[in-house]
Amino acid sequence: MHLEYNVEGGDFTRAGYASSQIKKTLKQLNVDATVIKRVVVALYEAEVNIVAHAYRGVIYADINGAGIQLRLADEGPGIADVDMAMKRGFSTASREVREMGFGAGMGLPNISENADNFSIDTIVGKGTTLNIEIKF
Amino acid sequence: MSQTTYHRALEIMSDICIGCSHCMKVCPTEALRVSGGKAKIHVDWCIDCGECYRICPTRAIRVMDDDFKHIFDFKHRVLLVPSVFYAQFDENISKEKIYAIIGELGFTEICAVEQSVDSLLDEENEYLKTAVKPAISSFCPSVIRLIQVRFPSLVDHIMQLLPPIEITAQYYKNKFKREGIPENDLGIFYLTPCIGKIAAIKSPVGGYTSPINGVINMDFFFNKVFLAYKQRIPITQTVKVSREISSKGVLFPTTGGESVHIEGKTLAIDGMANVIDFLEMLENEEIEGMDFLELRACDESCAGGILSHRNRFLMANSMKEYACKMPVTHNLTEDYKKYCSAVIHMEKIEPRSMVKYDRDIEVALKKMEGARELKLLFPGIDCGACGAPSCEALAEDIVKDQADINSCIFLRTLYEKRGEMSLEETIAIMENIWGKDRFIKKK
Numbered sequence A: 001m002h003l004e005y006n007v008e009g010g011d012f013t014r015a016g017y018a019s020s021q022i023k024k025t026l027k028q029l030n031v032d033a034t035v036i037k038r039v040v041v042a043l044y045e046a047e048v049n050i051v052a053h054a055y056r057g058v059i060y061a062d063i064n065g066a067g068i069q070l071r072l073a074d075e076g077p078g079i080a081d082v083d084m085a086m087k088r089g090f091s092t093a094s095r096e097v098r099e100m101g102f103g104a105g106m107g108l109p110n111i112s113e114n115a116d117n118f119s120i121d122t123i124v125g126k127g128t129t130l131n132i133e134i135k136f
Numbered sequence B: 001m002s003q004t005t006y007h008r009a010l011e012i013m014s015d016i017c018i019g020c021s022h023c024m025k026v027c028p029t030e031a032l033r034v035s036g037g038k039a040k041i042h043v044d045w046c047i048d049c050g051e052c053y054r055i056c057p058t059r060a061i062r063v064m065d066d067d068f069k070h071i072f073d074f075k076h077r078v079l080l081v082p083s084v085f086y087a088q089f090d091e092n093i094s095k096e097k098i099y100a101i102i103g104e105l106g107f108t109e110i111c112a113v114e115q116s117v118d119s120l121l122d123e124e125n126e127y128l129k130t131a132v133k134p135a136i137s138s139f140c141p142s143v144i145r146l147i148q149v150r151f152p153s154l155v156d157h158i159m160q161l162l163p164p165i166e167i168t169a170q171y172y173k174n175k176f177k178r179e180g181i182p183e184n185d186l187g188i189f190y191l192t193p194c195i196g197k198i199a200a201i202k203s204p205v206g207g208y209t210s211p212i213n214g215v216i217n218m219d220f221f222f223n224k225v226f227l228a229y230k231q232r233i234p235i236t237q238t239v240k241v242s243r244e245i246s247s248k249g250v251l252f253p254t255t256g257g258e259s260v261h262i263e264g265k266t267l268a269i270d271g272m273a274n275v276i277d278f279l280e281m282l283e284n285e286e287i288e289g290m291d292f293l294e295l296r297a298c299d300e301s302c303a304g305g306i307l308s309h310r311n312r313f314l315m316a317n318s319m320k321e322y323a324c325k326m327p328v329t330h331n332l333t334e335d336y337k338k339y340c341s342a343v344i345h346m347e348k349i350e351p352r353s354m355v356k357y358d359r360d361i362e363v364a365l366k367k368m369e370g371a372r373e374l375k376l377l378f379p380g381i382d383c384g385a386c387g388a389p390s391c392e393a394l395a396e397d398i399v400k401d402q403a404d405i406n407s408c409i410f411l412r413t414l415y416e417k418r419g420e421m422s423l424e425e426t427i428a429i430m431e432n433i434w435g436k437d438r439f440i441k442k443k
């Protein structure tokens, strides 16, 4: 099954919509609760990153009997130093974003921890694409 | 509809049901459908919240309580009364009068359900030291069932301690045993403000068997007591009243009455929709640093229970006023600790996730995709004319072979226009869903 969701940069109040929709779908499919939890955490962090750091993006989800493939493609500044960005606690988030409770620098490490496969393709000045796979 | 091993707390009486579909529209788990002009419950999805009962205009939904006469099977007949019961009455009807009438109606002893609350609250604070956080109160049975059915990943958060009614019942059982009274002579009855409690007592969760012999419907019993009061029936029987109850106990079934005594960061949330919203957030791990959640299915908690008839705000207020007159703790608290702390724990509660499509994920995926495609054909206005609560629910029913695409009144009209269906067929389907006699005008 294929699902798609648009994400707008800066729209924090709607952040989490895609992850809650996908959670609902996985629950209806009776996917194991701990697996759902991992999907929700990884997807939520990736979704918030588009909202916090990029201009706009699209989330593509493909679900089959073996697992879920997520692709999050955004138009945005891209990530200059991916290794640095992957470090726990590293963040370029503005003070305003931090005050909203985001920007603790734990997003990318959390995604990596919860995913079975995870890759980042990024071009500075153009955008970032995350590929996340979680097996059922 | 499917079979279940769970006790059914509700039954739709087909002869009274007019198939108006009001219940179908309020059910939080979409467990109701209309066919043949009658509402039907999908038992496995029902969480006993009673929203359908509350809204039914013809009182076609029956609460599966116990026959009152059953109390006379026992020599000693104890009635456990929740504090919401007294709040049903006008303030100028004294409690003494109500006790006397309850005795006259057949009970030999009366005790407050919430007598066990003081010791339970201590146990809760102790339990929370090592519990999965935030711990969710085990008090409201509809919330427990909601979590089992709709939030299976959160069952570990449900506090593994028995609710006050079970602890008080255990205390009585033990007390009579100590007094040398044979077990068969003792009947413990519970006066319930909600149907969730009926199901919880008849088929309890967490590896537990209840000592309660019968459950009495508060709505029914209020009428019985009030009638006796109005008719000034003479009092010929004596009844023993166990008067020990604290202000904590009186207020425990009201919103905040439990969480206020729990150490740490706590929240009290009442009302089914509010509870569902919050559990969604908890499931998404959006809630941080919370220690305890008091979640109650009814607005204003048990003051808004479906078997109480008085306005819930007035009731909650009466309970507050009553609590002001009561001591902060009572004399039996130590006794409760001594005799009940061994039985207060229950086992882990198992999830009961509702199988939406199929247990096999490949099959489920196919059906889900089919339902999504079907949904696009429907107008998306959730009119309910098909006998399902929403276009989405109809699509799901169709892929499970439990409904037909022609059930949609809009599609039927289109098919008719295209000449693919006759007017007679369209009407036959309508009668299939809503009943044949429905369109015969009654005087």
Ligand SMILES: Nc1ncnc2c1ncn2[C@@H]1O[C@H](COP(=O)(O)OP(=O)(O)O)[C@@H](O)[C@H]1O
Pocket (backbone or CB within 6 Å): A045, A049, A050, A052, A053, A054, A074, A076, A077, A078, A079, A085, A086, A090, A091, A092, A093, A102, A103, A104, A105, A106, A107, A108, A109, A128
């Ligand atoms: N989609 C993205 N576009 C641009 N930069 C990003 C994106 N996602 C992450 N980053 C960069 O990586 C850093 C670390 O991300 P993350 O671990 O999620 O922490 P946080 O979002 O709390 O800053 C961010 O501060 C940001 O500089």
Ligand code: SF4
Pocket (backbone or CB within 6 Å): B010, B026, B027, B028, B029, B030, B031, B032, B041, B045, B046, B047, B048, B049, B050, B051, B052, B053
């Ligand atoms: S009791 Fe609640 S869950 Fe059960 S059928 Fe009625 S409205 Fe639905």
Ligand code: SF4
Pocket (backbone or CB within 6 Å): B049, B139, B140, B141, B142, B143, B193, B194, B195, B196, B197, B296, B297, B298, B301, B302, B303, B304, B305, B306
């Ligand atoms: S809030 Fe009280 S009355 Fe309502 S369902 Fe829960 S326990 Fe029953």
Ligand SMILES: [Mg+2]
Pocket (backbone or CB within 6 Å): A045, A048, A049, A103, A105, A106, A107, A108
């Ligand atoms: Mg982030």
